[in-house]
Amino acid sequence: MSSEAPRGTGTLLIVSSPSGAGKTTLCTKLRAEFPSIGFSVSYTTRPPRPGEEDGVHYHFVTKDRFQEMAADDEFAEYALVHGNMYGTAARQVGDALAAGRDLLFDIDFQGGRQLRQRFPDSVVLVFILPPSLRELEQRLRRRATDADEVIARRLKVARSEMAHYDEYDYLIVNDDLDTAYDALRAIYVAALHQRPRLAHRARALLEGQEALPW
Ligand SMILES: Nc1nc2c(ncn2[C@@H]2O[C@H](COP(=O)(O)OP(=O)(O)O)[C@@H](O)[C@H]2O)c(=O)[nH]1
Ligand SMILES: Nc1ncnc2c1ncn2[C@@H]1O[C@H](COP(=O)(O)OP(=O)(O)O)[C@@H](O)[C@H]1O
Secondary structure, eight states, rough: OOOOOOOOOEEEEEEOTTTSSEEEEEEEHHHHOTTTTOOEEEEEEEEEOOOOTOOOOEEOOOHHHHHHHHHTOOEOOOOOEEEEEEEHHHHHHHHHHTTTTTTEEEEHHHHHHHHHHHHHTTEEEEEEOOSSSHHHHHHHHTTTOOOHHHHHHHHHHHHHHHGGGOOEEEEESSSSSHHHHHHHHHHHHHHHHHHHHHHHHOOOOTTOOOOOOO
């Protein structure tokens, strides 16, 4: 083993929910508290919403460009969601795992399923539920980012998205925001303490090395 500190394995923390249940809000809080967790910036063919920046919230690309990337096998996963294509760059995931960095994903159940298949030892999947369908609709209306017909479409698919709850490791009901955030935080902190992440520390101690600051 080199003198360089061995890196723990990174976690791919995948957060999904029906649109409007609060995953963006919860993920933003987690990133604010844990700045070292990377955020997987997806590629999408959907147009930017007001305030969304290319390369920050999404990489906004044309359908042709997206198809080209898919054909070149540049995605770790991709899916059609609400009529638009969304995908995660394979390079982003590979780089994070190689460096032992954690990565947070706001992706749908199709993406979560594909990442679970591809990286079974690294994923932790969290599904955010709204307290009720009525509250989900109110949140979408209050957010005021989508036209009425878009909201209607999102509500229609909410049920079919929630039907995939059983593919997830954890469920969080986002009723009170602080309570929901405490749960997401606890799941992430628990992931940081999974045995494979800290096994090198145990081994170092058993080998008689002084505990090192990593
Ligand atoms: N499979 C997959 N889903 C994604 C990806 N990026 C975003 N999504 C999902 O696409 C859906 C629509 O996202 P968005 O247009 O930002 O709307 P929002 O759900 O209202 O925030 C959400 O369920 C996201 O989780 C991706 O790279 N892959
Ligand atoms: N626990 C909560 N209570 C009330 N409003 C919430 C809560 N969580 C999120 N919201 C609001 O609901 C709307 C949808 O949340 P957002 O995070 O954009 O959802 P998603 O990313 O799942 O589509 C936003 O206006 C957000 O401020």
